[in-house]
Amino acid sequence: MKFLRHFAALLGVLGIIFALALVWKHTPLASLISNGDRQQSGPGRGQPQFAGGPAGGHVFGFANLDDLAQSIAVLSALIAGVVIIDLRRRDRRRESLTRARAIAQQRIAARAK
Amino acid sequence: MPRHTKIDFWLDLALLISFVVDYSFSFTGLTVHEWTGVGLGASLLVHVTLHWDWVLRTTKKLFTTPAGREKLRWVVDLLLLGAMSLCVLSGIMISRSAMSALGWETNRDGFWTGLHTTAADICVALVGVHVALSWRWVLTVGRRLVGKGSPTTSPSTASAL
Numbered sequence: 001m002k003f004l005r006h007f008a009a010l011l012g013v014l015g016i017i018f019a020l021a022l023v024w025k026h027t028p029l030a031s032l033i034s035n036g037d038r039q040q041s042g043p044g045r046g047q048p049q050f051a052g053g054p055a056g057g058h059v060f061g062f063a064n065l066d067d068l069a070q071s072i073a074v075l076s077a078l079i080a081g082v083v084i085i086d087l088r089r090r091d092r093r094r095e096s097l098t099r100a101r102a103i104a105q106q107r108i109a110a111r112a113k
Numbered sequence: 114m115p116r117h118t119k120i121d122f123w124l125d126l127a128l129l130i131s132f133v134v135d136y137s138f139s140f141t142g143l144t145v146h147e148w149t150g151v152g153l154g155a156s157l158l159v160h161v162t163l164h165w166d167w168v169l170r171t172t173k174k175l176f177t178t179p180a181g182r183e184k185l186r187w188v189v190d191l192l193l194l195g196a197m198s199l200c201v202l203s204g205i206m207i208s209r210s211a212m213s214a215l216g217w218e219t220n221r222d223g224f225w226t227g228l229h230t231t232a233a234d235i236c237v238a239l240v241g242v243h244v245a246l247s248w249r250w251v252l253t254v255g256r257r258l259v260g261k262g263s264p265t266t267s268p269s270t271a272s273a274l
Contacts, residue, residue, distance in 0.1 A: 006165035010158060017198045025224045033227035064139035071137045071237075078241025083248050 114257055121163065122254045128156055132240055136233060147204065147211035154201035161194060186246050193239040200232035 024030055134141060135149040161168070171187045178184070205212060206225040212218070244251070 003162060007158065007162045009165065010161050013194070014198050014202075017195055018202050021199055021202065021228065030224050033231045034222075034224040059142050059145055061140055061142055064137075067139040068134065068137040071133050074237060075133055075241050075244075078238060079245040079248070082242050082245030086245070086248070 114254070117163070118254060119258070122251075122258065124156065124160055124163075125251075128153065128160060129240070129244060131156070132236070136237060144210045147208050150201060150204045151211055154205075157197060157201070182246070186243075189239060189242050189246065193236065193243050196232045196235045196239055199228055200236055203229040203232060 025034075131149055131153050135146055135153055138146050141149060168187075168190075171183055175184060175187060203225045206219055207221040207229055208219050209221070
């Protein structure tokens with residue numbers, strides 16, 4: 001029951017997103033992305049294929065494994081980048097905590113003297 | 114390990130792999146691309162529904178707590194939900210194989226095609242950040258599943274991560 005309630009709420013959100021997309025389509029701002037024939041490079045942008053090229057007709061083109069490899073590389077690089085930033089942030093926070101703790105201990109020791 | 118943690122982990126992994134494969138259009142071809150996209154859309158519905166509690170909880174806390182990791186995760190997830198929804202919905206609108214197999218002929222136009230590719234590119238970046246923000250949870254649960262370590266909660270509930 002709870003799952004269904006949450007599911008219905010999510011469908012409502014998706015409905016709003018779709019409605020906003022439809023509104024967007026009928027505004028001058030649609031030209032920002034309304035460019036179906038543009039050529040792009042790299043993985044995932046299959047504009048020429050969407051237009052009915054040979055790459056669209058196959059089922060798993062193992063000759064195009066480099067496309068998959070490129071997708072994996074892009075995503076891995078992104079994940080690695082964020083993880084490195086996160087680790088550095090944690091290290092910095094840990095260092096500043098250690099420094100603050102050391103200063104506090106020095107003050108306590110100074111007062112004790 | 115709680116059952117829902119295992120479900121979370123395997124579902125998230127399946128979603129990630131499906132997304133990467135689906136994004137590689139030249140590799141999959143049109144038919145596989147479209148059906149994988151439909152499956153991805155359905156799985157995402159389950160994924161977000163399973164984490165709806167976290168969405169509500171974090172949204173309520175959003176304006177009362179200072180900026181932090183949870184807030185960043187919420188913003189990334191909100192953007193990802195929007196981009197992924199637009200990607201799947203526009204994919205349905207320009208479908209040539211899957212939808213016609215279901216008896217629905219779509220009227221493809223430049224707007225939906227442009228929206229589909231733009232949303233897909235944005236999704237790649239956001240998926241990367243989304244996964245990376247949960248990397249400690251992924252590592253911990255992954256280790257536990259192969260017999261090392263001890264995870265506790267899902268990435269959404271593990272605010273300490």
